[in-house]
Amino acid sequence: xxxxxxxxxxxxxxxxxxxxxxxxxxxxxxxxxxxxxxxxxxxxxxxxxxxxxxxxxxxxxxxxxxxxxxxxxxxxxxxxxxxxxxxxxxxxxxxxxxxxxxxxxxxxxxxxxxxxxxxxxxxxxxxxxxxxxxxxxxxxxxxxxxxxxxxxxxxxxxxxxxxxxxxxxxxxxxxxxxxxxxxxxxxxxxxxxxxxxxxxxxxxxxxxxxxxxxxxxxxxxxxxxxxxxxxxxxxxxxxxxxxxxxxxxxxxxxxxxxxxxxxxxxxxxxxxxxxxxxxxxxxxxxxxxxxxxxxxxxxxxxxxxxxxxxxxxxxxxxxxxxxxxxxxxxxxxxxxxxxxxxxxxxx
Ligand SMILES: Nc1ncnc2c1ncn2[C@@H]1O[C@H](COP(=O)(O)OP(=O)(O)OP(=O)(O)O)[C@@H](O)[C@H]1O
Numbered sequence: 001x002x003x004x005x006x007x008x009x010x011x012x013x014x015x016x017x018x019x020x021x022x023x024x025x026x027x028x029x030x031x032x033x034x035x036x037x038x039x040x041x042x043x044x045x046x047x048x049x050x051x052x053x054x055x056x057x058x059x060x061x062x063x064x065x066x067x068x069x070x071x072x073x074x075x076x077x078x079x080x081x082x083x084x085x086x087x088x089x090x091x092x093x094x095x096x097x098x099x100x101x102x103x104x105x106x107x108x109x110x111x112x113x114x115x116x117x118x119x120x121x122x123x124x125x126x127x128x129x130x131x132x133x134x135x136x137x138x139x140x141x142x143x144x145x146x147x148x149x150x151x152x153x154x155x156x157x158x159x160x161x162x163x164x165x166x167x168x169x170x171x172x173x174x175x176x177x178x179x180x181x182x183x184x185x186x187x188x189x190x191x192x193x194x195x196x197x198x199x200x201x202x203x204x205x206x207x208x209x210x211x212x213x214x215x216x217x218x219x220x221x222x223x224x225x226x227x228x229x230x231x232x233x234x235x236x237x238x239x240x241x242x243x244x245x246x247x248x249x250x251x252x253x254x255x256x257x258x259x260x261x262x263x264x265x266x267x268x269x270x271x272x273x274x275x276x277x278x279x280x281x282x283x284x285x286x287x288x289x290x291x292x293x294x295x296x297x298x299x300x301x302x303x304x305x306x307x308x309x310x311x312x313x314x315x316x317x318x319x320x321x322x323x324x325x326x327x328x329x330x331x332x333x334x335x336x337x338x339x340x341x342x343x344x345x346x347x
Contacts, residue, residue, distance in 0.1 A: 008054045009021075032203070036236075039213065053068075077151055077155030077157070079149075080161040090132065091129050096152065098152045138171075140167055140171040147163065155188065160193065180203040201237075240273065243289075245269055254271065271342040272345075273339045276320040279339075280335050289337055289338055292317065293334055308335060311334075
């Protein structure tokens with residue numbers, strides 16, 4: 001079941017929360033909405049769920065226009081931060097809830113409900129806790145029960161708002177991989193809101209980067225990192241160093257460093273360099289862009305991460321090098337950096 005939103009506009013009073021949002025989520029894919037706090041992720045998810053209505057634009061689920069349909073008529077599962085478990089109900093009853101409140105005509109029998117709830121508890125690996133109450137569960141277990149509850153009505157679309165928001169890093173990591181497996185096992189279409197880029201990059205097929213109520217870019221993790229379309233995406237996804245230079249006669253100049261660029265007008269142009277995109281020289285063989293001093297050395301598996309201080313402008317940069325090629329590094333050592341690649345945007 002696919003999700004299409006077309007030209008969604010949303011105001012809260014004078015505040016323009018969503019600006020001409022169009023988005024397609026293909027059947028069976030897992031897509032994340034990623035962006036800084038307040039950029040409109042939750043509002044968009046609520047509009048797709050039918051918990052909020054757009055001022056204009058269209059929501060189409062599986063080819064059907066549901067723009068004016070209420071939440072209960074959209075046949076979707078959702079799990080929002082604010083939808084905590086019912087404290088006075090057992091795990092079993094929490095998961096069964098969505099089924100027991102269905103109109104009689106379409107409500108499964110008691111036996112069928114029992115079967116479905118137990119299947120879901122097995123799926124979330126908690127069948128032994130069916131009789132437990134929410135306060136007897138860990139945070140991660142509670143989140144899994146909340147997910148099982150949202151899956152009980154067999155939705156073909158699952159909307160998740162920061163599903164693992166309040167959990168510690170290790171549990172989050174386990175749960176998100178587990179969520180990815182469940183998503184594929186049940187063949188549902190999932191849209192997930194997160195402000196955690198590692199989470200988005202790790203589990204999503206596609207990521208929608210939002211900023212100030214707009215979509216900046218939609219792509220997979222590699223596209224967003226290697227071919228960002230805007231300065232915002234470049235800075236938001238992964239680490240990057242930023243340099244404002246001047247283009248004159250087709251040459252980008254930053255200090256004495258020169259780099260040919262196919263821009264003809266004379267203008268200010270920002271260049272971005274990722275930590276692994278530097279060539280590092282220990283001697284000054286000319287042509288370097290930065291002269292730096294090593295301030296911190298951190299071994300990350302087979303790679304070395306250097307935090308270096310630019311000796312001209314007092315800015316720190318991150319540089320990732322491989323120890324095999326570059327040999328030994330010591331604190332305070334001087335290095336000369338030449339970019340292997342620069343991503344340019346006009347200022
Ligand atoms: N009911 C409302 N009334 C007024 N303003 C609202 C309402 N709901 C959201 N907003 C505003 O709209 C903007 C977008 O909010 P939204 O919750 O969609 O952001 P978000 O990207 O999900 O942020 P976060 O990551 O912090 O949850 C925010 O500036 C918020 O203050």
